[in-house]
């Protein structure tokens with residue numbers, strides 16, 4: 056491996072070659088592309104599918120594509136989907152049960168080979184989100200083996216952020232705008248007087264061998280410096296921030312805050328925030344029996360903690376009010392996720408803010424909770 | 438994926454509640470410990486969590502109260518039928534480490550406690566006082582009637598109370614907490630095990646803590662919606678506790694705070 060490059064510079068053609076090289080290796084390449092007025096994640100067949108020249112305008116409850124003069128490919132931030140769509144799909148069959156004429160049951164699980172994905176354009180926040188779902192679905196005493204096989208076969212091409220959206224707060228959550236660990240390749244886009252190019256760094260041997268395979272040139276100091284300063288500058292213009300406090304302690308200490316009533320009066324409990332969240336993993340089990348009555352399938356599908364049925368017990372739902380359901384979501388993300396999985400469940404991507412139909416902003420709610428706590432805390436505790 | 442178990446015996450415990458004895462059709466699951474639960478599947482109806490109410494080699498005993506679609510289908514199971522079982526899941530009741538043992542059960546909550554009671558009376562000489570306090574709505578809803586005498590004979594002080602007595606009822610009337618005064622235990626060296634409706638658990642645990650039983654030594658078994666048992670579906674959260682993993686058996690030291698917040 057000694058003579059394989061660990062970093063290099065590629066142009067638009069290099070990006071196109073990368074997609075083709077990944078496809079040639081039998082991978083399904085998924086990345087950002089413009090469709091129906093949004094940057095979505097879909098299968099890419101070549102570099103031309105990338106959203107060159109498109110940016111986004113984001114605000115609470117608002118998403119708009121805007122054209123950019125510089126032709127940048129990755130100057131948009133997180134779109135409505137995240138990689139969980141592919142790694143932890145919305146619906147999946149888990150096993151089937153068959154009953155014979157004597158009433159005896161047999162269970163089976165089909166062994167369909169997992170697709171071998173290459174994700175192109177994984178944002179630093181989403182790179183962390185994937186690591187968080189890895190912990191949830193494969194890091195405990197029981198593992199989701201379907202998730203594991205898709206995940207193990209997936210190759211990740213990260214892209215660092217140089218144009219954070221108005222709803223981004225990755226700096227507060229410690230996830231971006233520079234790429235953390237976990238990528239096979241990381242790209243940083245540079246558009247300046249010296250041209251449109253991408254600094255590429257390999258994080259794994261497979262990433263390095265891909266880099267070796269596509270047209271590239273040595274990473275020059277100018278490109279390195281431009282890439283680094285673009286990412287550093289991005290950190291300085293985050294659209295949102297979390298209050299600079301221990302969020303786990305804030306959540307634990309404000310379970311009876313009045314602010315939950317305030318947010319509950321606005322929240323529609325539609326669950327959009329949970330669907331777009333890259334770490335939300337909750338699912339429900341469904342059993343579907345065919346017309347013969349002797350073949351039944353177990354499916355699992357995404358479910359939201361905003362659904363009233365989520366806490367259904369024979370005596371009625373545990374979380375009957377919108378107040379308790381929003382509180383569950385926010386305190387799980389920012390607080391109890393640490394207790395359960397050892398990290399925050401929020402990566403600061405801002406999707407929940409953008410895709411909330413009434414513009415509820417988790418950072419604003421956290422600030423309000425911090426203010427309410429401070430107002431009630433005795434002076435010496437502040 | 439569930440493992441098929443054959444119903445060896447299905448006995449009506451009380452109206453609407455059956456005790457099922459199961460044997461593996463082929464291979465058995467790993468052994469269950471008292472307090473752990475299984476996800477039990479009835480064909481086409483789905484599965485739900487049930488704490489094992491007995492285990493003997495490969496055999497599993499479940500006591501199912503018909504309360505909804507899945508439990509009703511399980512309660513209809515007859516000898517010779519097959520069910521699907523996954524598990525063992527969750528935490529179990531710890532082996533009592535102190536001198537006195539106090540078990541408090543309300544309604545179907547006696548089912549998860551039964552293996553613990555049986556284990557404790559089988560090793561009766563190891564403990565000081567052993568008290569089993571049982572509450573039921575009506576005399577007809579008392580579980581394991583045929584066994585209780587045996588627990589008494591083995592040296593456990595078994596006290597029973599009902600909310601609504603019937604003619605001929607000679608035992609206590611009222612909530613199970615009333616029995617605490619007649620149980621014999623030294624709080625400082627007692628291990629307490631509590632299961633029943635959530636309000637009952639809260640009242641009993643607070644009362645025991647108030648009497649000086651250390652919160653770490655009061656264990657409660659809690660119920661939340663469960664769709665997986667494996668920590669992946671997210672349904673069973675009670676604040677910081679993912680109950681299918683951190684529970685269902687939790688110490689009062691950990692359960693006290695989350696259980697004091699409404700609709701958590």
Ligand SMILES: Cc1cc2nc3c(=O)[nH]c(=O)nc-3n(C[C@H](O)[C@H](O)[C@H](O)COP(=O)(O)OP(=O)(O)OC[C@H]3O[C@@H](n4cnc5c(N)ncnc54)[C@H](O)[C@@H]3O)c2cc1C
Nearest residue numbers: 364485486487488500501502505506507508548660661685
């Ligand atoms: C750890 C544990 C141990 C238990 N041990 C025992 C025991 O030993 N004995 C016993 O009798 N019981 C036990 N229970 C309770 C038992 O699991 C419930 O009685 C059972 O869930 C009853 O519900 P059901 O599935 O029959 O019916 P339902 O109440 O109909 O529920 C069926 C399932 O479908 C879902 N569901 C039902 N209706 C709806 C709806 N309208 N919308 C959305 N979802 C819905 C629920 O989430 C549930 O999982 C235990 C529970 C737990 C958590």
Ligand code: SF4
Nearest residue numbers: 322323325326328411
């Ligand atoms: S916070 Fe917004 S997106 Fe989330 S459930 Fe409420 S209304 Fe829907």
Ligand code: FES
Nearest residue numbers: 666670671673681
């Ligand atoms: S039952 Fe699914 S996470 Fe606990």
